[in-house]
Every structure is written in C-alpha cells, then in structure tokens.
Amino acid sequence: MTASLVLPSSRQAFAFARDGALPFSKYWHHVDSWTGTPVRTVWLVVGCAMPLGALCFADPVNYSAIK
Structure with a gap:
C-alpha cells in the first residue's frame, strides 16, 4: 500500500517543486x-513516509501493528 501512495505523493511534490512552492525547489525539481x-x-x-510509517509501531497500549 505504501508503494501505491508514494507514486501520487511524489508527483504532487514534483509539481510543487516545479512551481517553486517547496523549499529548495531547484534541487527537488x-x-x-x-x-x-x-x-x-x-x-x-x-x-518523509518512512518515519510516519514507523509510528505504527509506537502504540504502547494496544500494540495494534504487532499483533
């Protein structure tokens, strides 16, 4: 599922970089x-996605990602 979300996210980030809306746009473009x-x-x-995905393992109460 992550791979299917990286495609549109990277296209959107590239469009923002192309338009100069991201910091360091010339580098990202x-x-x-x-x-x-x-x-x-x-x-x-x-x-950016990897640390956010790692938050799934940070639930000390239910351990929902580990079950």
Missing part, C-alpha cells in the same frame, strides 16, 4: 537524464 524521472523528489517522499 531536478529530472534525472538517464531515467527521465524526478528521482530526488521520490526520495524526498520516501524519506
């Missing part, structure tokens, strides 16, 4: 010449 994709923006989204 870079399109890789070999793959033709915004690799930096994808890694930005993955880097």
Whole structure:
C-alpha cells in the first residue's frame, strides 16, 4: 500500500517543486537524464513516509501493528 501512495505523493511534490512552492525547489525539481524521472523528489517522499510509517509501531497500549 505504501508503494501505491508514494507514486501520487511524489508527483504532487514534483509539481510543487516545479512551481517553486517547496523549499529548495531547484534541487527537488531536478529530472534525472538517464531515467527521465524526478528521482530526488521520490526520495524526498520516501524519506518523509518512512518515519510516519514507523509510528505504527509506537502504540504502547494496544500494540495494534504487532499483533
């Protein structure tokens, strides 16, 4: 499910970077010449999603993600 959410999130982040709405937009707006994709923006989204996904394991009462 995470992979299916990274695709639209990275497209949206790239659009924000393209329009100058993100900090360091010139860095995030870079399109890789070999793959033709915004690799930096994808890694930005993955880097933001991983800590948020790790919060699933932080429930000390119910342990809902571990059961």
